[in-house]
Amino acid sequence: MIRRCLWRSRSRAYLTPRSSQFLLTTRPINPARRYRRRPNNAVNGQDGAPAPVLGGVAGMARRVKSTLLGAALGAFGLIGAAAAEPAMWVVKDSDSTLYLFGTVHILRPQTTWRTPAFEAAFKAAEEVWFEIDLASASDQNKIRSLAPLFIDPSKPLSQKLDAAQLARVRAVATKLGLPAANLEALRPWFVAISLIGPSLQTLGLDPESGIENVLSKEIGARSARALETIDQQFGFFASMSEAEEIGFLMESIEGIEEGAAELDRLINAWARGDDGELVTILNQEMREQFPKVYDTLILKRNLAWVEQIKTEMAKSGVDFIAVGAGHLVGEDGVPALLRKAGLSVTQVQPKP
Structure with missing residues (x-):
């Protein structure tokens, strides 16, 4: 859920950076409800390599280009938006309530996005869910254990890219103050995320103003949950073919080169809770041009989340799920998939 992963950035991988989970509850948690804790997972940089920004893999490659933009949603505040009303849905049955809130991983500190409906939903939740748990983000040992998924010592980056591609990647790295040599052993997908x-x-x-980070500090004694582990998220990217990784990298580079060119459109779409516009910006191009990547990073993950939500709905109580906005929109979005599965889903904001 996006994705959607911090510029969810031009690369559609973000629409949220450090994912965390939290809950604020004004009522006691139902002791009869069963809760399963998941291990904390974090994303951190490998020694000698740039620290990546993964907030939910999900975002990271939607239309890859928009992935980068996704994360930047809200980057410059809500331009042209009189009143922010990011999309939120509620799933209900006789004894369970679950809210779905579309996020962005990074925002400017002054950005206003909280609404009375959001506050009420978040306050009522007994459990708060995020894409991944980044509480152990400083766990270098964990990241090192995943090195085989993002390091390829047998074939350096300069041998995978053509001259023009390599020049663009190095130019971006240099502009950002990152030694190009540090990227050589990294797989293309990880280079994209690292930049x-x-x-x-x-x-x-x-990043500290990103929705997940803000909410994580407000959970208090409530239960925090994760839909995925960092191992899974790295695995999604690592499952791409070399050609797909390179395509993902170059789309991300294009997004970085364009900078804020498309941010206004993205930011306003998120702020308005504009489902159709977000689908166009974040998912449509990736689905058409990179169908396998879309299937891996968006659809399959959304389907897996739907199964977890169905399990939660079989219990009782109130849950709040905050994930990248790109995972909640369109016919492949979690709300639509839940409806297809027979659950009652209502959009809370903006009113349809």
């Missing part, structure tokens, strides 16, 4: 964070910083974005 996104620094790119966002040059735009003045603050």
Whole structure:
């Protein structure tokens, strides 16, 4: 859920950076409800390599280009938006309520996005879910254990890219103050992710102002949950073919080169909760041009989340799920898939 992963950035992988999970509850948690805790997972940089920004893999490659933009949603505040009303849905049955809120991983500190409907939903939740748990983001040992998924010592980056591609990647790295040599052993997908964070910083974005980070500090004693593990998210990217990885990298590079060119459109679409516009910006191109990548990073993950939500709905209580906005829109979005599965789903904001 996006994706959708911090510029969810021009690369559609973000629409949220450090994913965390939290809950604020004004009523006692139902002791009869069963809760399963998942291990904390985090994303951190490998020694000698740029630290990647993964907030939910999901975003990271939607239309790859928009992936980068996705994360930047809200980067410059809500331009042209009189009143922010990011999309939120509620799933209900006789004894369970579950809210779905579309997020962006990075925002400017002054951005206003909270609404009375959001506050009420978040406050009522007994459990808060995010794409992944980044509480152990400083766990270098964990990231090192995943090195085989993002490091390829047998074939350096310079042998995978053609001269023009390599020149563009190196130019971006140099502009961001990153030694090109540090990228040589990294797989293309990881190079893309490693460049996104620094790119966002040059735009003045603050990960700490991202929705997940803000909410994680407000959970209090409530239960925090994750839909995926960092192992799974790395695995999604690592499952791409070399050609797909290179395509993902170059789309991300294009997004970085264009900078804020498309941000206004994206930001306003998220702020308005404009389902159709977000589908066009974040998912449509990736689905058409990179169908296998779309299937891996968006559809399959959404379907897996639907199964987890169905399990939660079989219990009782109130849950709040905050994931990249790109995972919640369109016919392949989680709300639509839940309806197809027979669950009652209503859009809370904006009113349809």
